[in-house]
Amino acid sequence: MTSIRLRQVSKTFGEKTVIPPLDLEIAGGEFVVFVGPSGCGKSTLLRLIAGLEEISGGTIEIDGRDVSQAPPAERGLAMVFQSYALYPHMSVAENIGFPLKMAGVPKAAIAGKVAEAASRLNLTELLERRPSQLSGGQRQRVAIGRAIVRAPKAFLFDEPLSNLDAALRAGMRIEISELHRQLGTTMIYVTHDQVEAMTMADTIVVLNKGRIEQIGSPLEIYNTPANLFVAQFIGSPTMNILRGPAADALGAPVIGIRPEHLTIVPAAGNGTADGLPGIAALSEHLGSDTFVHVRLNEGATVNARVTGEFRIDRGAPVMVVPERAHLHRFTANGEALRI
Amino acid sequence: MTTMDMATGSIASRPQAGIGRAARRVFWPSARVRAACAFLAPVAVLVAALIAAPLAGVVWNSLHHASLIDATVGGFAGLDNFRMVLDDEHFLPALTHTLVWTILSVAGEYACGLATALALAQPFRGRALVRGLIILPWVIPIAIAGVNWAWLLNPDYGVLNAWLVRMGVLAEPHDWLGRSETALLTVTLVNVWRSFPFYTISLLAALTSIPDDLYEAAALDGAGIVRRFFVITLPHLRPVSLTLIVIHVIWTAINFDFIWVMTQGGPLDATETLPILIYRYAMQEFDVGLACALATLSMAAMATLFLVQALVVRAREAR
Ligand SMILES: Nc1ncnc2c1ncn2[C@@H]1O[C@H](COP(=O)(O)OP(=O)(O)O)[C@@H](O)[C@H]1O
Ligand SMILES: [Mg+2]
Numbered sequence: 001m002t003s004i005r006l007r008q009v010s011k012t013f014g015e016k017t018v019i020p021p022l023d024l025e026i027a028g029g030e031f032v033v034f035v036g037p038s039g040c041g042k043s044t045l046l047r048l049i050a051g052l053e054e055i056s057g058g059t060i061e062i063d064g065r066d067v068s069q070a071p072p073a074e075r076g077l078a079m080v081f082q083s084y085a086l087y088p089h090m091s092v093a094e095n096i097g098f099p100l101k102m103a104g105v106p107k108a109a110i111a112g113k114v115a116e117a118a119s120r121l122n123l124t125e126l127l128e129r130r131p132s133q134l135s136g137g138q139r140q141r142v143a144i145g146r147a148i149v150r151a152p153k154a155f156l157f158d159e160p161l162s163n164l165d166a167a168l169r170a171g172m173r174i175e176i177s178e179l180h181r182q183l184g185t186t187m188i189y190v191t192h193d194q195v196e197a198m199t200m201a202d203t204i205v206v207l208n209k210g211r212i213e214q215i216g217s218p219l220e221i222y223n224t225p226a227n228l229f230v231a232q233f234i235g236s237p238t239m240n241i242l243r244g245p246a247a248d249a250l251g252a253p254v255i256g257i258r259p260e261h262l263t264i265v266p267a268a269g270n271g272t273a274d275g276l277p278g279i280a281a282l283s284e285h286l287g288s289d290t291f292v293h294v295r296l297n298e299g300a301t302v303n304a305r306v307t308g309e310f311r312i313d314r315g316a317p318v319m320v321v322p323e324r325a326h327l328h329r330f331t332a333n334g335e336a337l338r339i
Numbered sequence: 340m341t342t343m344d345m346a347t348g349s350i351a352s353r354p355q356a357g358i359g360r361a362a363r364r365v366f367w368p369s370a371r372v373r374a375a376c377a378f379l380a381p382v383a384v385l386v387a388a389l390i391a392a393p394l395a396g397v398v399w400n401s402l403h404h405a406s407l408i409d410a411t412v413g414g415f416a417g418l419d420n421f422r423m424v425l426d427d428e429h430f431l432p433a434l435t436h437t438l439v440w441t442i443l444s445v446a447g448e449y450a451c452g453l454a455t456a457l458a459l460a461q462p463f464r465g466r467a468l469v470r471g472l473i474i475l476p477w478v479i480p481i482a483i484a485g486v487n488w489a490w491l492l493n494p495d496y497g498v499l500n501a502w503l504v505r506m507g508v509l510a511e512p513h514d515w516l517g518r519s520e521t522a523l524l525t526v527t528l529v530n531v532w533r534s535f536p537f538y539t540i541s542l543l544a545a546l547t548s549i550p551d552d553l554y555e556a557a558a559l560d561g562a563g564i565v566r567r568f569f570v571i572t573l574p575h576l577r578p579v580s581l582t583l584i585v586i587h588v589i590w591t592a593i594n595f596d597f598i599w600v601m602t603q604g605g606p607l608d609a610t611e612t613l614p615i616l617i618y619r620y621a622m623q624e625f626d627v628g629l630a631c632a633l634a635t636l637s638m639a640a641m642a643t644l645f646l647v648q649a650l651v652v653r654a655r656e657a658r
Contacts (some may be wrong), residue, residue, distance in 0.1 A: 050555075051559075052558070071558070073561040073562075077559065083550060083552055085553050088574075088575075089574035090576075102561035146556075275627050
């Protein structure tokens with residue numbers, strides 16, 4: 001159960017500050033997801049922890065030991081790369097066994113552990129193959145196998161599923177979560193995909209331009225985003241934002257409201273007091289849900305989710321009714337207003 | 340590949356041929372084969388005229404008596420020319436010189452090329468400039484490079500000797516190319532100087548194509564820098580290295596001009612290699628049959644080497 005603590009850790013490349021000083025504590029056994037848009041510094045932060053990049057300031061502690069200057073191998077962490085980073089000239093078995101070989105484990109013991117990891121990951125049939133003879137999903141399994149055989153203090157994943165197709169990604173998501181449940185090892189998982197963050201994390205760390213915007217459980221982040229950035233980054237489709245008089249009428253300079261908290265009613269002159277009048281625009285029919293885009297009379301366009309199939313003519317006048325209990329209120333500069 | 344697929348596709352989409360055409364197929368190669376022949380014909384003519392015919396001429400001459408100056412010499416010689424070559428007291432020394440010159444050249448070139456490629460793969464200021472400058476020896480014409488080195492190495496007015504004496508390495512100027520103990524090693528060194536940039540560039544290209552995260556994964560797995568070199572770098576360099584070495588063994592073994600410019604095979608035949616011996620047979624003894632017999636032997640050795648390499652590569656790819 002390895003805990004990791006970053007204190008005032010920063011990183012600059014030449015003149016460019018990618019990570020301004022930040023503090024972060026990761027409890028032992030936690031599944032932490034770093035999520036944020038592309039280029040926000042997620043990989044850099046992970047690589048600082050791994051020791052693949054030198055920190056420009058601050059300290060990194062693993063289980064209370066300062067490893068800020070320790071080379072990667074001494075930190076006892078295993079990493080799974082987006083590109084898989086399998087050794088192309090070695091068989092699957094040799095790839096998985098490589099860290100054990102480097103650690104001086106006897107051959108027989110290596111073979112046993114490789115076989116165990118392979119059966120756990122459904123790779124037993126493929127042990128003699130080269131990485132080039134495997135599919136993307138199989139390669140990622142080998143990379144995970146190479147990480148688990150050495151029983152690391154913590155696993156670091158850098159967008160491990162980004163190169164897989166959607167169906168495979170959904171399956172691997174479950175497998176990695178399951179792996180975490182079985183091993184109980186601390187895991188840090190980097191992704192730009194908020195679905196992965198929401199479904200896998202114990203704790204989500206939302207990053208933006210190298211800064212931590214919010215730390216919390218998936219539902220905390222979803223239900224009480226700390227600011228407009230988090231509110232709009234987490235959740236699909238994106239949260240609707242109202243400004244100006246429409247927002248003022250709801251009690252804050254900026255109002256956020258998720259598509260599932262908007263109800264659409266026909267505008268047939270029933271004059272609901274809190275409804276926002278508008279015109280139905282595009283509808284997206286997903287079967288399970290229908291997303292109706294409504295151009296409000298005050299100018300903004302909002303997206304409302306209706307469960308199941310729902311038909312409305314383009315151009316039909318409608319009223320959009322927000323659920324009062326689920327409004328997100330923000331200050332003019334985007335900080336959440338807590339009441 | 341693509342053109343073949345396209346050709347097949349067009350046949351498949353063509354309406355079915357009538358019975359008459361089907362019957363003709365028995366006598367005519369398929370349209371696909373005919374198309375392939377048409378495309379290959381120009382190249383085949385070129386290869387036949389420029390490569391196959393001269394080669395056949397060499398082999399034919401090796402089996403006949405022929406002289407450059409005496410038109411009355413002629414007739415079938417059987418293996419006489421080969422016997423004479425093998426009995427020539429120049430043959431074994433020339434073969435030894437060729438082996439020394441080739442093996443030391445290629446080994447030295449590979450070592451220098453690998454070292455410089457590894458150095459140039461590291462980031463440092465002015466790297467692009469050095470990468471550009473390093474190919475200079477390779478783009479200087481051999482004759483000019485050879486003459487210049489002969490001049491640099493000259494015992495009387497050569498700059499190199501002057502430096503070595505001034506630095507105290509040598510007591511007095513040494514005639515590097517003029518003394519039989521040092522001549523072969525000296526021309527070999529100059530050849531290494533000339534040829535290694537080709538290795539540098541080829542190996543550097545291979546090095547820069549190795550993904551960084553392989554090294555990072557290995558570093559996390561506990562492999563030190565030496566281990567990473569052997570586990571990641573060397574295997575990546577293996578295919579290009581094999582090609583580099585094979586073509587350079589051939590280029591070096593058949594090289595004539597570099598040695599000729601610097602020593603003409605001297606002193607006392609100390610730098611006489613097989614290509615120089617061939618030249619002597621043909622141009623100084625005017626015995627074309629003899630020259631062609633030696634050329635045939637040398638060609639057979641090179642072809643064997645090339646074939647073995649091709650088979651090794653194919654076997655590896657089949658895996
Ligand atoms: N080695 C480097 N040199 C200079 N800039 C870098 C380097 N690595 C990353 N960066 C910059 O740091 C920022 C964050 O990159 P990264 O951590 O890869 O983002 P993410 O993984 O969140 O997409 C980017 O703007 C990127 O250009
Ligand atoms: Mg990244």
